[in-house]
Amino acid sequence: MRNPAVWVVVPAFNEAATLPFVLGRIRLNGCRAVCVDDGSSDATAAVARSSGCDLVIHPFNLGQGAAIQTGIEYALDRGADYVCTLDADGQHDPDDLPRLLHALAAHNADFALGSRFLGTAVDMPAGRRALLSAATRFTRLTTGLPVTDTHNGIRAMTRRGAARIALRQNRMAHASEMLMLIRRSGLPMVEVPVTVTYTAYSLNKGQSSSSALRVLAELAAGLLRS
Amino acid sequence: MIAQLVLTLLLGGMLAYAFVAARRTRLLGAAIALASLAGIFFVWSPQSANDLAHDVGIGRGADLVLYLWVVLSMLVALNLHLRLKTQAELTTRLARALALRDSRKEDDEPDRGELSS
Numbered sequence: 001m002r003n004p005a006v007w008v009v010v011p012a013f014n015e016a017a018t019l020p021f022v023l024g025r026i027r028l029n030g031c032r033a034v035c036v037d038d039g040s041s042d043a044t045a046a047v048a049r050s051s052g053c054d055l056v057i058h059p060f061n062l063g064q065g066a067a068i069q070t071g072i073e074y075a076l077d078r079g080a081d082y083v084c085t086l087d088a089d090g091q092h093d094p095d096d097l098p099r100l101l102h103a104l105a106a107h108n109a110d111f112a113l114g115s116r117f118l119g120t121a122v123d124m125p126a127g128r129r130a131l132l133s134a135a136t137r138f139t140r141l142t143t144g145l146p147v148t149d150t151h152n153g154i155r156a157m158t159r160r161g162a163a164r165i166a167l168r169q170n171r172m173a174h175a176s177e178m179l180m181l182i183r184r185s186g187l188p189m190v191e192v193p194v195t196v197t198y199t200a201y202s203l204n205k206g207q208s209s210s211s212a213l214r215v216l217a218e219l220a221a222g223l224l225r226s
Numbered sequence: 227m228i229a230q231l232v233l234t235l236l237l238g239g240m241l242a243y244a245f246v247a248a249r250r251t252r253l254l255g256a257a258i259a260l261a262s263l264a265g266i267f268f269v270w271s272p273q274s275a276n277d278l279a280h281d282v283g284i285g286r287g288a289d290l291v292l293y294l295w296v297v298l299s300m301l302v303a304l305n306l307h308l309r310l311k312t313q314a315e316l317t318t319r320l321a322r323a324l325a326l327r328d329s330r331k332e333d334d335e336p337d338r339g340e341l342s343s
Contacts, residue, residue, distance in 0.1 A: 036325075050263075053330070055329065055332075056325050056326060056329045057325055057328065058321055058322070058325050059321050059324055059325065060321065062318050062321060062322075066318050066321075069320045069322070070325060070326065073322070073326065077326070079235075080272065088232065121283075135282060168315060170314070170318055
């Protein structure tokens with residue numbers, strides 16, 4: 001019996017500094033990686049190429065949600081049995097991937113979502129913790145999913161689950177949209193403790209507290225369009 | 227009378243726009259249509275505007291119509307925003323298709339290094 005093909009989607013926008021570490025660790029965990037360069041102006045594409053991972057280049061910057069969707073479609077096209085996603089800024093630990101994949105099998109689930117609140121959040125600022133707690137409560141209300149974390153980019157899904165994901169939110173609201181799509185799919189999900197490490201770099205690259213309002217506005221506009 | 231005709235013409239145009247908007251977003255189209263019809267009614271029945279304005283705590287009927295116009299303008303702006311979002315979605319699909327096609331092309335090409343050696 002062949003080993004299942006595990007693909008990890010790494011959306012990257014100007015992440016040349018952290019990509020080698022992230023892609024190297026993904027490979028060490030026995031997974032294939034596809035880096036989606038989202039219109040970077042630095043050496044992201046060159047770094048990804050030299051690391052030996054697959055590379056898809058957006059002609060211009062579309063946003064993280066768009067990059068993840070591109071990566072999922074790429075992985076499915078390549079026959080992925082499982083598709084994982086994680087951020088390129090190094091805040092996720094690729095060593096958590098086997099645990100996410102194991103949870104899919106152990107719980108017969110189609111989605112395994114990383115939770116920093118079940119696991120560890122290293123050096124998380126208090127403001128970010130409060131914001132995420134509020135966002136998690138909002139997500140529980142709007143999706144009905146009993147999640148303990150939201151807007152956490154490390155997750156794993158089966159091929160069946162990944163095929164049900166069609167993100168329309170290009171930017172940060174994609175994380176909430178992903179949960180709505182999971183809910184709508186009716187497929188089983190499980191949360192898995194993961195480690196998220198905050199660094200000055202990841203905090204600078206990540207979402208600001210004010211972006212929460214933008215996410216809400218994007219979700220409202222998305223609902224009106226659908 | 228001239229002002230009433232001009233306003234009716236403008237609001238009638240808005241009503242026509244509501245039908246176009248409804249094809250994209252039914253809820254928004256209905257809101258614009260409702261506001262336009264209310265506007266036309268108040269233009270031709272200013273006393274009703276006055277009465278309703280008093281009922282909801284606004285001083286004059288003219289102010290009520292003005293507020294209505296502001297709301298209408300905001301709805302139109304929202305509709306344009308949604309239209310832009312739709313355009314952005316189409317652009318995303320196109321960009322994604324190009325990116326995926328290029329990645330496939332790269333796979334199909336023989337290794338340039340091997341050819342040149």
